[in-house]
Amino acid sequence: MKKRQLGPCVTFFPQPATLVATLDQQGQTNLMMASWAGIVSKTPPTMAVSLHQSRKTFENISETGVFSINMVPASLAAEADFCGIASGQKMDKAATLGLHFENSAQGVPLLAESPLSVECRFERFVELGDYRLVLGEILDIHVDEAALREDGSLDVEVFDPLVYLGGVKEYWSLGSKQADAYRAGLQFAK
């Protein structure tokens, strides 16, 4: 196929739409939209999220050492977008949006309206120009009971995760299952 070169920009997708929940030293929670987030290691279980160093979320993680990464359901696309636009330096975004927090047993704020929350303890930063890649040890994963089938497997349609497409600045939902991993490829192994 014929390709055009766009230069060294930041166009790639899909990425997960997530809300990062943090606490400041006074116990005030904050919520920030982040799509440069994902699991990056199994041993040990590690979550990564990249933040601009000017963000309140970066300050909070530095000070209190905990955070959670919360999957955004497609129904909360506009709310998540607001959390990417507004700054937590000036307002309580969750209160403005009518969103709520539940604390984990270890005191980490989890977004009550998210069907999948990853509870993390701050591990270290990696400097990337104006950004900081935050690495966190995954302490626990909290999932909506309604998304668990009787056999313990997860029903993706209940999660309805929101996908962020950087480069085009659009949020999309998932469509349909295309294949099973570790199975579909076996046809080429003969």
Added chain:
Amino acid sequence: MKKRQLGPCVTFFPQPATLVATLDQQGQTNLMMASWAGIVSKTPPTMAVSLHQSRKTFENISETGVFSINMVPASLAAEADFCGIASGQKMDKAATLGLHFENSAQGVPLLAESPLSVECRFERFVELGDYRLVLGEILDIHVDEAALREDGSLDVEVFDPLVYLGGVKEYWSLGSKQADAYRAGLQFAK
């Protein structure tokens, strides 16, 4: 909502399905499926991908210092899955699958069948247990001409990107646009 704790596992989604293209010192190309991949910084433009240290891809990047991250279209779900199952230590995966490479002007192999290839120069590793987070400077982004509208904007439906859902081990397509970023959230700013 009522939540269940799954423990410190690696369940989060969506993540992008990507194929990492590399070269060894003899100029032999390799292709590996990776979904722990994404852009992590704008200044400078930086791509990250996490690899198990035993992978041929890790060895190749260490030795030749370049790689590309190629978006997988939904039509290549089974081929991408095979690239996650098979090892490049033992076979030429692209040849087995009938996939092809085009070299960039700087000699970096790009997957010809991918509508969006991110060309990278290896920057550094971050150790994460058995994994290595590979950080690469984005040299250029190559996109399918057919996905560019006359005004230069990108038509997501032409890309048809494949989404990987770890935890459930499923590949999904995108559904429909839910909202525009930096616009949908403005309704709460009043």
